[in-house]
Amino acid sequence: MSSLPKMRVARPSDNLEALLRFYGDGLGLQILTRFDDHDGFDGIILGHPNAPYHLEFTKAHGAAAGRAPSEDHxxxxxxxxxxxxxxxxxxxxxxxxxxxxxxxxxxxxxxxxxxxxxxxxxxxxxxxxxx
Structure with a gap:
């Protein structure tokens, strides 16, 4: 039996706590894991434990991520x-x-x-x- 891979959408952010409110409180995604200062990055991974996808948001220490490049992302x-x-x-x-x-x-x-x-x-x- 073959299994399908899980997909992780990862992107940088300057607003981890605000994203947690949006995707956690609003959309209902759960924190699957969270990390601080992992090789200069803080991050959260959100999703549902059995879903084939999850979202990763990271904040690089000393670097700005900026905003979405367009309204169609x-x-x-x-x-x-x-x-x-x-x-x-x-x-x-x-x-x-x-x-x-x-x-x-x-x-x-x-x-x-x-x-x-x-x-x-x-x-x-x-x-x-x-x-």
């Missing part, structure tokens, strides 16, 4: 169940994050877009992944 989460999608949007709002207009109008038709503290965007898409 996205993470897209497919939530086909209407109740699950509505609960996810409500959770983001309850954590203090309101939807923003999407750069691509299609995203507003099929979901809700939220901007994280670094300017990157996350879409809660109310659709099934069909490919």
């Amino acid at each position: 996205l993470l897209v989460f497919y939530l086909p169940d209407q109740t699950t999608w509505a609960n996810a949007v409500s959770s983001m709002k309850a954590a203090g994050f309101d939807p923003v207009p999407s750069f691509n109008p299609y995203r507003d038709k099929v979901g809700a877009t939220f901007q994280d503290p670094d300017g990157y965007r996350m879409v809660l898409q109310r659709a099934e992944w069909s490919r």
